[in-house]
Amino acid sequence: MNYxxxxxxxxxxxxxxxxxxxxxxxxxxxFLYGCSNDKLQVSAPVVQTLPVISxxxxxxxTFLEYPASIEGAVDLEIRPQVSGSLDQIYVNEGALVxxxxxxxxxxxxxxxxxxxxxxxLLQSANxxxxxxxxxxxxxxxxxxxxxxxxxxxxxxxxxHQMAMAxxxxxxxxxxxxxxxxxYTLITAPVTxxxxxxxxxxxxxxxxxxxxxxTQLSDAHEVHVYFSLGEDDFISFNEKYPGKTxxxxxxxxxxxxxxxxxxxxxPNQGKVDMIDGQFDKQTGSITLRATFANKGAVLRSGxxxxxxxxxTHQNALAVPQESTIEIQDKVFVFSVDKNNKVTKQPxxxxxxxxxxxxxxxxxxxxxxxxxxxxxxLKDGDAIKPEEKKNLTAINISK
Numbered sequence: 222m223n224y225x226x227x228x229x230x231x232x233x234x235x236x237x238x239x240x241x242x243x244x245x246x247x248x249x250x251x252f253l254y255g256c257s258n259d260k261l262q263v264s265a266p267v268v269q270t271l272p273v274i275s276x277x278x279x280x281x282x283t284f285l286e287y288p289a290s291i292e293g294a295v296d297l298e299i300r301p302q303v304s305g306s307l308d309q310i311y312v313n314e315g316a317l318v319x320x321x322x323x324x325x326x327x328x329x330x331x332x333x334x335x336x337x338x339x340x341x342l343l344q345s346a347n348x349x350x351x352x353x354x355x356x357x358x359x360x361x362x363x364x365x366x367x368x369x370x371x372x373x374x375x376x377x378x379x380x381h382q383m384a385m386a387x388x389x390x391x392x393x394x395x396x397x398x399x400x401x402x403x404y405t406l407i408t409a410p411v412t413x414x415x416x417x418x419x420x421x422x423x424x425x426x427x428x429x430x431x432x433x434x435t436q437l438s439d440a441h442e443v444h445v446y447f448s449l450g451e452d453d454f455i456s457f458n459e460k461y462p463g464k465t466x467x468x469x470x471x472x473x474x475x476x477x478x479x480x481x482x483x484x485x486x487p488n489q490g491k492v493d494m495i496d497g498q499f500d501k502q503t504g505s506i507t508l509r510a511t512f513a514n515k516g517a518v519l520r521s522g523x524x525x526x527x528x529x530x531x532t533h534q535n536a537l538a539v540p541q542e543s544t545i546e547i548q549d550k551v552f553v554f555s556v557d558k559n560n561k562v563t564k565q566p567x568x569x570x571x572x573x574x575x576x577x578x579x580x581x582x583x584x585x586x587x588x589x590x591x592x593x594x595x596x597l598k599d600g601d602a603i604k605p606e607e608k609k610n611l612t613a614i615n616i617s618k
Contacts, residue, residue, distance in 0.1 A: 293444075318414075485528075
């Protein structure tokens with residue numbers, strides 16, 4: 222019994238020692254965890270290093286672009302003025318012709334016969350007038366000697382007047398026949414380029430044909446037409462000084478033409494016409510700019526865009542990459558004197574190259590985060606990156 226009792230006491234002592242050791246280990250582990258947690262709580266937050274630029278006043282140019290259609294200075298439909306068979310075609314499609322050059326020839330034989338007939342009628346009328354004059358000359362002395370009555374002389378003079386009227390009518394017939402004969406040769410009314418030739422030699426043509434013989438375009442200069450909506454037209458009138466339309470047109474600077482392949486036409490144009498009224502269906506008003514077209518690079522029917530430039534004095538420009546857009550609103554992160562950032566809404570006036578022109582929200586001398594603002598929020602502190610190439614951003618036009 223004594224042996225068993227001693228063994229039991231020894232076993233209990235070992236268990237007690239193990240419990241004490243485990244408890245001590247747990248206490249030590251909790252102590253270490255508490256110490257490490259205290260260090261996390263008191264550690265300072267990480268401050269981002271970000272590039273910052275200053276916003277300053279400068280003179281900037283913005284551009285407005287409008288779809289445009291191009292027409293020659295003169296675009297004509299060439300139509301026959303008399304009916305007949307098309308005997309000759311003297312030009313090819315796309316050819317450059319000069320004013321007065323022959324284009325088409327209509328069979329002239331019927332018109333020559335009409336002219337001969339008109340001439341014969343004129344001769345007959347002249348003979349009748351001569352005969353009436355002889356009758357008057359015969360009766361005049363007889364009436365003076367009271368051989369015949371005065372009534373017969375008056376009748377003879379009336380017949381003579383009718384004969385003379387017939388002569389004039391016959392002369393008009395001859396002139397009309399000559400004109401119609403001249404219409405059989407169709408010439409170019411202006412210098413320009415020939416369009417398509419839908420009619421072939423031998424075709425019957427008429428002035429009532431729905432399709433013209435061809436189209437002729439004088440493109441030594443071209444007219445470019447574009448339209449402004451009501452809001453744009455109001456702004457347009459406010460941008461350019463002048464009390465009248467003519468004065469404002471004079472103050473509009475030269476405009477550029479952006480071609481279909483997005484290249485700039487080398488010659489600048491001049492706005493020289495503003496329509497007198499708005500189109501009720503589209504709610505827009507048409508303007509015209511004229512461009513010189515040396516070398517005939519542009520043709521009637523081309524399309525493009527008119528680019529209007531506008532100079533802004535003392536404008537504030539910020540790079541587009543320094544902005545963020547949220548629900549159709551544009552923001553920048555401004556930096557205060559303590560290097561803390563604030564999400565600042567701005568009003569964009571327009572674009573100049575890769576930059577926005579600012580109307581409201583910033584003033585000259587303000588600092589903004591240039592890039593890397595994706596994870597920023599209001600009140601964050603940053604470390605500005607002092608780099609000269611970031612404080613003087615090149616504003617491209």
